[in-house]
């Protein structure tokens with residue numbers, strides 16, 4: 001069958017060692033051109049490889065900037081095999097007609113479990129005690145060691161991860177308070193704090209679970225750290241840009257904070273072969289982990305299946321359900337029709353031009369699906385047409401002013 005992109009020609013570029021389960025999903029769906037890289041690529045190589053790719057899969061290291069996306073002339077979709085999508089210029093991707101998908105839930109439990117473990121470790125002063133043992137010391141003492149029971153946990157960002165942390169913490173007898181910019185339903189006995197300041201003043205453990213956005217960049221600086229109780233501990237497994245790392249280092253050195261656990265950093269090594277540099281290195285009261293909050297085999301395998309399935313569904317069927325930057329449509333299969341896709345700038349008159357084109361050609365529309373957002377309109381048209389006719393229609397659709405992409409799906 002004549003389609004814009006026959007499956008055997010669709011090139012899938014998978015970066016950063018995404019789980020083998022993703023490769024399996026593509027292969028089972030009939031995609032054979034899969035280029036797999038265990039690491040992220042240097043920018044020049046990325047631009048070269050992305051120029052050939054129709055589908056790209058990445059994790060948090062690969063930066064899909066506007067400049068990189070300009071090189072991606074064949075790109076039809078991007079998959080972030082993680083929760084965060086801040087590494088992709090989502091606006092540019094949308095304006096190029098490229099939907100971006102992620103896995104909003106699959107690693108949330110893994111992060112929550114790590115945070116709970118770290119809260120206990122920090123409350124007991126284990127990082128310092130462990131370091132002393134490594135150096136041949138023996139600090140057998142209860143000083144500075146506390147149970148988690150009856151302590152206050154303050155959660156900043158009460159979303160998928162924050163709520164799970166709260167539920168697990170309550171099962172250990174902690175009192176949970178949270179701060180969010182949205183009104184949130186409390187889980188269990190958790191209560192919204194009156195303000196961020198209120199949360200900071202009341203919490204023994206503060207944990208950050210906000211996304212990277214303009215409003216969260218450096219939201220946790222010297223002022224917020226100073227507002228925390230003396231001897232409290234801080235956990236950041238959200239994004240490195242959220243915390244002023246120099247201010248945190250200072251608070252750990254002065255012991256205003258008893259400890260911190262940090263999984264994400266303002267600058268992270270591009271690969272496991274690159275050195276890790278941070279003002280927190282060498283501080284005994286800091287647990288430092290290499291951005292592995294969501295890195296469990298269970299989470300990565302589930303993410304591989306979830307994101308690859310969304311990419312296959314878009315590529316095979318046109319559905320954009322749960323895309324993070326694109327009008328969402330969930331489409332039924334109409335195997336007896338030809339399916340055409342049209343992605344356009346959301347300006348007046350495009351839909352009527354599309355419909356004129358079909359009525360002028362006396363083509364019966366079996367079904368039509370339209371969704372728009374401020375930037376882009378996405379129309380899916382199922383028609384009773386022959387192969388060549390569909391091809392012709394696609395060419396005509398491409399000439400409508402404002403068109404970003406047009407495609408015969410099947």
Ligand SMILES: NC(=O)c1ccc[n+]([C@@H]2O[C@H](COP(=O)([O-])OP(=O)(O)OC[C@H]3O[C@@H](n4cnc5c(N)ncnc54)[C@H](O)[C@@H]3O)[C@@H](O)[C@H]2O)c1
Pocket residue numbers: 083084104107108111156157158159160161162179180181182209210211212213215216219237238239263264291292293294295
């Ligand atoms: N360390 C890791 O490996 C790892 C793994 C998964 C996710 N993450 C990070 O964790 C973040 C949170 O994940 P999630 O699944 O809970 O996301 P989510 O979208 O479900 O929750 C985020 C919450 O933060 C709130 N928020 C946004 N801006 C805020 C602000 N300025 N102040 C207070 N609250 C604010 C939102 O309203 C939302 O409730 C992700 O965006 C990602 O960056 C890290």
Ligand SMILES: O=C(O)CC[C@@H](O)C(=O)O
Pocket residue numbers: 059060061081082083084085107294
């Ligand atoms: O796997 C990664 O690289 C990122 C993990 C995490 O930060 C996420 O956003 O899901």
